[in-house]
Amino acid sequence: MQLNGRDKALLVSVPSIFIYLLLCNNFRQSYCFSTPTPSVSASTSTTQKRQDSSNYLDILASDTPLLDTRAPIEYIKGSFPTSVNHPLLNDKQRELIGTCYNKHGQEAAIALGYELLDQEDGLKERLVQSWIEYITKYPNGYLYCFRGGLRSHIVQEWIQEATGIQYPLIIGGYKAIRTSLLDDLQVSLNTLSIVLLGGRTCSGKTIALKHMKRYIDLEGLANHRGSAFGGIAQDDQPSQIDFENAIIIECLKHRKSSSTHPVLMEDEGQRIGKLTLPIPMHVPMANDFPLVVLETPLEERIDICIEEYVTKPYQSYLEAGKDTTDNKKKAHASIRNTSLDSVRRIDKGLQKKWGGTVNQGFDILGAFEKGFLLFESSNASDTSGFRKPIQLLLEDYYDPMYDYQMNKRKGEVLFRGSMDEIIEWAEHNSEASGSVWR
Numbered sequence: 001m002q003l004n005g006r007d008k009a010l011l012v013s014v015p016s017i018f019i020y021l022l023l024c025n026n027f028r029q030s031y032c033f034s035t036p037t038p039s040v041s042a043s044t045s046t047t048q049k050r051q052d053s054s055n056y057l058d059i060l061a062s063d064t065p066l067l068d069t070r071a072p073i074e075y076i077k078g079s080f081p082t083s084v085n086h087p088l089l090n091d092k093q094r095e096l097i098g099t100c101y102n103k104h105g106q107e108a109a110i111a112l113g114y115e116l117l118d119q120e121d122g123l124k125e126r127l128v129q130s131w132i133e134y135i136t137k138y139p140n141g142y143l144y145c146f147r148g149g150l151r152s153h154i155v156q157e158w159i160q161e162a163t164g165i166q167y168p169l170i171i172g173g174y175k176a177i178r179t180s181l182l183d184d185l186q187v188s189l190n191t192l193s194i195v196l197l198g199g200r201t202c203s204g205k206t207i208a209l210k211h212m213k214r215y216i217d218l219e220g221l222a223n224h225r226g227s228a229f230g231g232i233a234q235d236d237q238p239s240q241i242d243f244e245n246a247i248i249i250e251c252l253k254h255r256k257s258s259s260t261h262p263v264l265m266e267d268e269g270q271r272i273g274k275l276t277l278p279i280p281m282h283v284p285m286a287n288d289f290p291l292v293v294l295e296t297p298l299e300e301r302i303d304i305c306i307e308e309y310v311t312k313p314y315q316s317y318l319e320a321g322k323d324t325t326d327n328k329k330k331a332h333a334s335i336r337n338t339s340l341d342s343v344r345r346i347d348k349g350l351q352k353k354w355g356g357t358v359n360q361g362f363d364i365l366g367a368f369e370k371g372f373l374l375f376e377s378s379n380a381s382d383t384s385g386f387r388k389p390i391q392l393l394l395e396d397y398y399d400p401m402y403d404y405q406m407n408k409r410k411g412e413v414l415f416r417g418s419m420d421e422i423i424e425w426a427e428h429n430s431e432a433s434g435s436v437w438r
Contacts, residue, residue: 053142054171056180061252065141067134067167069155070174074146078241080177081249086130088151128158135159135167148173178241181248185280188251193260195414196285197422198267198406199294201398202305205266208294208419212426213261214254221246224273225308243275262426267291269405287410294422298391305390306383310335314380328380336372343368343389346397364389 053059059066066083068075071094075085089097093116101109135141145151152169159167170177199205206225209215219225223237238246254263270282277285296304317331343365371385415425 049166050140050168052168052171054176056170056177057184057252059142059170060177060181060249061256065138066170067131067138067141067143067155068174069143069145069151074174076239078174078178078239078245080245081242084134086127086134088127088145088155124158128162131155131159131167132162135163135165142168142170144170144173144177146174148176178245181245181252184252185248185278188248188255189280189284192251192255193262194284194289195262195264195426196267196289196291196411197264197294198291199296200301200402201394202301202308203294203296204300204304204419205294207304208422209264209266211419211423212264214257214259215264216247216250216254218247218266218268218277219272221250222272222275224275237273237275240275244278247278247281262429264292264426265289286408290412290414291409292414292422292425293416294419295416296419298394301394302387302390305394306386309339310375310383310386311380332372332376332380336369336376339372340365340368343393346393362388362392364392367392 060080060082063082066080068079068083068085069088070085071087071089071091072085073091073094075083075087079085096116097109097112100112131143143152143155145155148169148171152173156167156169159165197205197209206217206219209217221238222243237243251263268277268285270277270285313335314331317334318327321327321330347365367389368386371383371389374382374385415422417425
């Protein structure tokens with residue numbers, strides 16, 4: 001299996017880390033450990049011994065809790081939906097020992113390891129205490145490091161010394177799990193009955209998607225709505241590897257399901273915000289998977305756009321803070337500034353089409369600014385100022401792009417209809433009914 005550049009970056013060996021771990025392992029017998037051990041339930045008693053596992057896909061598909069013992073910098077680059085980071089080495093220790101090893105060699109790195117131990121009074125007690133709290137909360141989980149090597153075994157041994165519990169580890173660690181997932185994606189793409197849900201911008205595709213028996217919400221996993229306004233009132237997007245892992249695991253879960261209904265996914269381009277769909281999905285999304293098209297009248301699309309990109313984000317902002325005058329002002333400012341930045345970017349493309357920023361006397365950016373002033377002055381009750389500029393964006397920017405993309409795609413269109421009709425179609429079409437998906 002050939003890993004991509006992001007994964008190769010995670011494979012960089014840091015020999016000094018393992019020197020440090022060996023040092024800790026050799027020092028284990030003389031290192032005083034007196035941390036009180038929490039009571040352990042019968043389900044995790046010393047009589048129970050679960051085996052280390054390489055059943056990567058079963059573990060991920062069942063949402064099994066995972067204890068990630070890698071350094072935080074490794075965890076941030078890529079992890080799994082049910083993993084929690086309780087590292088053996090922090091980023092500073094990892095960096096110091098790695099630099100020392102590269103500059104001065106093994107003996108100096110070992111000496112630095114002893115020095116770090118002396119500086120970190122009670123280090124082992126604090127580490128083991130955090131792991132005990134985790135395994136007490138998640139007795140049926142597994143732990144892992146990058147390759148399933150010394151870090152995993154050290155954590156496993158220290159837990160067992162403190163509790164009598166052999167908490168199992170993932171054989172091969174993060175690297176083996178990630179490789180297994182990348183291999184499994186193609187299996188899912190070849191075997192799942194995937195149907196794309198298409199439709200113009202703000203036609204309500206995400207709303208319809210969540211009424212389906214089986215679906216994968218790509219925009220939800222990406223934490224972005226996909227359009228130029230998609231990041232409004234959203235938290236940060238996940239890392240690229242986290243996004244890929246989440247998609248593959250969702251596909252895996254559907255493949256293990258006994259349902260015969262199609263798996264609906266929104267018809268997306270290759271990018272969602274700053275993230276990119278896994279490479280094996282690019283071609284089938286454009287050329288192979290069949291499509292059902294949601295058709296929504298323009299006035300309803302304007303309503304959906306206002307709801308999704310103005311009123312809902314405003315309420316979400318207030319719910320995240322306090323319903324005070326100051327917080328309301330911050331909410332208005334945040335949504336207004338983010339939206340206007342998006343309009344400015346779009347307006348550059350519209351200028352080329354119109355030959356200027358004004359189309360028959362209509363200033364789209366100025367109209368949005370007036371819309372936000374009206375929205376704020378009415379205490380978020382009057383959204384009428386958004387209707388005309390949104391209609392203009394939909395008809396002159398988003399719809400032409402949609403038509404262009406639809407003319408390029410090669411997948412078969414299975415059905416067109418309203419939201420209710422699309423939902424009914426998905427309910428009554430399945431593999432069992434003899435439908436042909438590809």
